[in-house]
Amino acid sequence: MPELPEVETVVRGLRPFLQGQRLDRLLLRRADMRFPFPEGLSQRVSGKTMASIERRAKYGLIRFDHPEPLSLLFHLGMSGRMVCEEEVGLPFEKHDHVIFETAKGQVRFNDPRRFGFLDLIEGPDDENRFLGSLGPEPLGEQVTPAYLRTAFKDRASPIKASLLNQRLIAGLGNIYVCEALFESGIRPTRKTGSLKRAEVERLCTAIKGVLSRAIEAGGSSLRDYKQVSGELGYFQHAWSVYGRENDDCRTCDAPIKRIVQSNRSTFYCAACQR
Ligand SMILES: [Zn+2]
Numbered sequence: 238m239p240e241l242p243e244v245e246t247v248v249r250g251l252r253p254f255l256q257g258q259r260l261d262r263l264l265l266r267r268a269d270m271r272f273p274f275p276e277g278l279s280q281r282v283s284g285k286t287m288a289s290i291e292r293r294a295k296y297g298l299i300r301f302d303h304p305e306p307l308s309l310l311f312h313l314g315m316s317g318r319m320v321c322e323e324e325v326g327l328p329f330e331k332h333d334h335v336i337f338e339t340a341k342g343q344v345r346f347n348d349p350r351r352f353g354f355l356d357l358i359e360g361p362d363d364e365n366r367f368l369g370s371l372g373p374e375p376l377g378e379q380v381t382p383a384y385l386r387t388a389f390k391d392r393a394s395p396i397k398a399s400l401l402n403q404r405l406i407a408g409l410g411n412i413y414v415c416e417a418l419f420e421s422g423i424r425p426t427r428k429t430g431s432l433k434r435a436e437v438e439r440l441c442t443a444i445k446g447v448l449s450r451a452i453e454a455g456g457s458s459l460r461d462y463k464q465v466s467g468e469l470g471y472f473q474h475a476w477s478v479y480g481r482e483n484d485d486c487r488t489c490d491a492p493i494k495r496i497v498q499s500n501r502s503t504f505y506c507a508a509c510q511r
Pocket of ligand 1: 486487488489490491506507508509510
């Protein structure tokens with residue numbers, strides 16, 4: 238499932254294809270994905286120039302050159318990927334739901350499980366139903382140990398749940414939360430408000446570190462992908478704990494534990510994380 242670094246990689250990969258280009262046609266090959274496409278979507282954006290491609294949390298944003306704010310938001314869901322091709326009119330594949338056509342080529346939004354979606358933003362971002370309630374970006378300057386200490390204060394929920402709370406920090410998902418908690422030596426079940434000052438500092442550094450490294454890895458995979466297939470979306474990581482139940486901890490050799498918190502798997506090392 239794509240998380241923040243994967244979405245960032247997709248956004249960076251889309252820029253050379255889409256940024257500054259006129260969207261000749263947005264071809265919708267069905268009426269919906271996870272949600273119905275906004276009414277008149279294709280007509281609203283076709284023919285307009287894509288001024289910039291950005292990321293906010295786990296959302297991609299295509300900003301159009303337009304007198305009033307006009308952006309197309311995309312979410313990759315569980316299995317969404319973007320495939321860039323330097324030709325228009327190439328045969329479509331199964332699960333190609335949306336095609337961006339430009340003079341430079343085409344980008345196919347392919348999503349077998351169809352948890353991905355599009356939305357049209359015609360106004361300020363903070364009035365949009367997906368973006369409006371989001372907290373600050375974890376890699377942004379706003380997220381500091383001081384910010385986290387205030388956000389965590391008196392919170393009774395487990396630290397894992399607080400980190401997944403998109404109103405506190407936007408864009409963190411299950412994988413990077415598990416990894417950041419491992420890196421900072423904090424047990425995922427700890428009560429959020431019980432974290433000591435030094436722990437919050439370590440956690441803040443770890444969050445930014447795991448995300449930055451994953452984005453860097455995505456950048457190198459991007460260079461490889463572009464040579465092969467133009468396919469954007471996924472790359473392999475060497476996780477420390479995520480998906481490694483019963484494997485040896487890379488630090489202390491103890492078996493990695495898996496528990497379920499709010500219906501999602503949490504992986505951690507009981508020896509390294511207190
Ligand atoms: Zn360990």
